[in-house]
Amino acid sequence: MKITRSRCLILSFVLVCGLVPEVTADVEEATDGLSTTQEPIWLTDVPATVELIAAAEVAVIGFFQDLEIPIVSVFRSMARQFQDVSFGISNHSEVLTHYNVTSNSICLFRLVDDQQLHLNAEDIENLDAAKLSRFIHVNNLHWVTEYSPMIAAGLFNTMVQTHLLLMMKKTSPEYEESMRRYREAAKLFQGQILFVLVDSGKRENGKVMSYFKLKESQLPALAIYESVDDKWDTLPIAEVTVEKVRGFCEGFLKGLLQRDHEAEGDSGKEEL
CATH class of the missing domain: 3.40.30.10 (Glutaredoxin)
Known part of the structure; x- marks a missing residue:
């Protein structure tokens, strides 16, 4: 399924301008x-x-x-x-x-x-x-970059157009080990995918999760999007592993979406 160009611009606005103050x-x-x-x-x-x-x-x-x-x-x-x-x-x-x-x-x-x-x-x-x-x-983009408004601007300025977001609470007991595995997976996709952490414990980051139709009960979750072709996908995961992250990324890069977004329709997506 392809998001319309206007929706891609909405995503840019949410990521870059949502937290201007x-x-x-x-x-x-x-x-x-x-x-x-x-x-x-x-x-x-x-x-x-x-x-x-x-x-x-x-x-x-x-x-x-x-x-x-x-x-x-x-x-x-x-x-x-x-x-x-x-x-x-x-x-x-x-x-x-x-x-x-x-x-x-x-x-x-x-x-x-x-x-x-x-x-x-x-x-x-x-x-x-x-x-x-x-x-x-x-x-300031690293193997894994924590989301912030200014970092979002850098993400959209890079030549790498595919971005993977891990949405989870930094206060969770699994955070440190999850980040270690997530960082290892990031090294497998150097120059192909930029890896980002979105701290779901911050209320203001709810706008990002809402954009991808993700609820708190589904977290942690992965969300991946490609700004060139306006493609996106999400994957709730009980545990962050290198294998799961790699499989999700490889499938997306091959054009194998995990869910039928076209069947879901865009009507429910929040326009921010």
């Missing part, structure tokens, strides 16, 4: 809770830079020809804000040449879809802490 709050909360322990790693040669990027799910590197410009201190503060991101900084000509940097630049390297996102000289000229924080928030 929280976007600012997320940034403010992270800024208020800065740790003073983490600093960017100084990268003095190419092998060290390659190693840092290869070892991190998300790495942000500041390539600066001039370490006296204001953005450098702003960049260093980001390392204290984002504890789950690896930060590096370099002004060594060998490193800058290797990455084709000809002016001050900030680059985000993302393992999950092998993407490199660049903020070049013209981008960072008027960059402040709030704008740089938002750039990292939006594009």
Whole structure:
């Protein structure tokens, strides 16, 4: 079954704009809770830079020809804000040449879809802490990324158009083991599917569950959708296992929907 284009746009709106007030709050909360322990790693040669990027799910590197410009201190503060991101900084000509940097630049390297996102000289000229924080928030996609409004914007900006959502409570006893298995499954679909966690314990996330016609009694559950062809499917699961997640994803990628959504009809889907 195919959702109409308007319904795909509704999903985008639900994911990206449904919790607008929280976007600012997320940034403010992270800024208020800065740790003073983490600093960017100084990268003095190419092998060290390659190693840092290869070892991190998300790495942000500041390539600066001039370490006296204001953005450098702003960049260093980001390392204290984002504890789950690896930060590096370099002004060594060998490193800058290797990455084709000809002016001050900030680059985000993302393992999950092998993407490199660049903020070049013209981008960072008027960059402040709030704008740089938002750039990292939006594009901070890991093997499993927890849903938030800004992350949703990043999901829709990626080249990977198929997204899998696991909806379960983070407070459940099974959460830690379920996430370990879910993360292992995510590695099997690098570049094909982006894996997302939706904490069903948060009331505001009810809009996402409602969109996929999922009730609290059906959770935990998987929901998968593809924005290009407007396809989607759901699967309530009693236990999260690598085998179940892999089978559901492989079936979807092959066009084998688990339920007949066309027979169900779209009339009951909530339009938000």
